[in-house]
């Protein structure tokens with residue numbers, strides 16, 4: 001770091017012992033959080049700094065997907081995309097290393113209408129958090145899967161944008177996550193760099209001619225950053241793309257990419273570089289006939305008609321039913337692309353659950369409650385913060401006056417999940433995995 005920063009090193013070192021800033025990015029599709037008193041993150045229209053770290057678990061708006069807690073530096077990708085990708089047409093976007101989903105939710109809110117975002121996470125144990133965070137964000141055009149980057153090889157040239165937010169040695173997180181210091185070693189840096197090149201060489205092929213590859217890490221060393229960028233230009237023949245970033249934002253231009261340093265801006269150590277695929281092969285795959293990998297069945301016309309009542313009028317969905325009768329759905333305009341993905345990937349991709357028909361009754365799923373495609377006029381009950389937290393602990397709620405049947409639990413107009421009012425009691429349908437585990441008796 002002394003070599004990289006010269007005279008700036010002592011200030012950098014001092015900054016590492018200060019408190020890291022806390023920042024959130026609001027969900028433009030789920031307005032409900034009052035950020036009017038907060039300082040803005042300069043490079044993202046929905047990014048804000050908090051004066052101190054609150055207990056996010058105790059804020060129902062957080063559970064409803066009203067905002068995502070994201071380190072400020074990485075929000076700069078919004079500006080990079082805005083400058084480098086035309087937003088007039090729908091895009092196919094792949095977030096190759098996506099869990100827990102910070103950049104996927106950023107991509108989802110940035111992408112032009114009609115685009116498709118596929119968020120992939122190879123480590124199985126990290127997929128559920130990615131799925132839940134994307135479900136919470138509510139954007140119906142986002143899908144998840146779990147593959148090694150090599151598994152995408154039948155999708156060469158398919159994506160307009162591929163983000164590789166690579167696993168790295170984490171030097172930029174030393175202030176925020178002291179454990180990262182103990183995991184660091186020169187050997188680990190070497191190992192990370194080699195792994196990043198393996199991931200990048202798979203990613204490069206997936207980018208359509210003219211498309212964009214974004215590479216990012218949260219580390220400082222050249223081996224994982226600019227040396228990998230140089231390798232992409234010289235060995236993978238990508239064209240490096242500069243970005244215009246106002247000097248007052250405090251990012252530092254390296255030879256290929258840009259580095260955030262905590263002593264120059266309010267954020268952690270984050271590096272990114274952008275590349276255009278000027279050669280590459282256009283996608284030439286085949287679409288599956290239907291959601292083959294799901295072993296899906298079509299829905300009965302009567303059931304399709306019943307489902308229309310649960311979705312917003314302008315949500316034109318197609319539906320498939322899994323062998324266990326769960327109904328899944330996605331926007332019809334993405335069906336062809338999803339059929340391409342289903343044909344090309346060993347187990348296809350995961351679509352959002354809408355619910356389950358049990359006899360004539362439809363049991364709505366949590367994903368549907370969180371989706372922005374849900375009908376806006378379904379029976380709902382606004383809960384105050386205290387009751388909302390008890391609902392989120394999956395406790396039984398007592399309602400004095402409420403209509404019978406399915407009810408959306410809401411806080412500040414945002415959906416939290418489903419309740420069913422049986423008259424003599426109210427059943428709480430929040431999925432077990434979503435419940436708050438901390439003790440809230442003290443609040």
Ligand SMILES: C[S@@+](CC[C@H](N)C(=O)[O-])C[C@H]1O[C@@H](n2cnc3c(N)ncnc32)[C@H](O)[C@@H]1O
Nearest residue numbers: 097098099100101102103122123165166167199
């Ligand atoms: C820096 S994190 C991604 C953070 C995420 N993009 C976000 O903004 O929330 C890198 C991710 O890459 C995954 N990963 C680890 N080894 C990988 C590999 N060989 N190929 C692809 N991804 C890998 C990790 O499990 C981790 O979730």
